Amino acid sequence: MTKARLVLIDRDGVINEDSPDYIKGAEEWRPIPGSLEAIARLNRNDHRVCVVSNQSGLARGLFTIDDLNAIHQKLRTALDRIGGEIEGIFFCPHAPDAGCDCRKPAPGLLLAAAQRLHVDLQGVPVIGDSLGDILAARAVGAEPLLVLTGKGAQTLREHPDLIAAEAVFPDLAAAIDHLIRRGE
Incomplete structure (x- = not known):
């Protein structure tokens, strides 16, 4: 049996619709x-x-940790119905000014996933819609892929020099199809 490869994916704006008012509960979460x-x-x-x-x-x-857990349970349940699975969910609970090492663009979340799953992040695809996603991926030697959903189009407009043209996709489905086609 071959070893399963890892893909790290941002949530809001990539898997589900984003909101400037935050996704605060399971009832607001829409894939x-x-x-x-x-x-x-x-x-x-x-x-x-x-x-x-x-x-x-x-x-x-x-929102509370219970609200966040309910959102993640809704994601997992929806995936389970169609034969999909999220192996782990890593999140930074801190405010932007907290100075933590887990809030993207810091690489802490990615490093936590690597440590828990015992993987090397070199070349691992990281799919996101923000500059923070791109910078966190680069900080650990992972491969950043940008989707144009969520904040992605704005990210590309504001930072075109940081994103390789071949690493930009209309949405998560297109980015994943790309990974599957190239045999990754």
């Missing part, structure tokens, strides 16, 4: 069309998937 099916395809093609997400709404008091 982007095709994203869950794409994750299931990735799993069927021998990939492990983890979510790596900044969740400063916790520190801001906009």
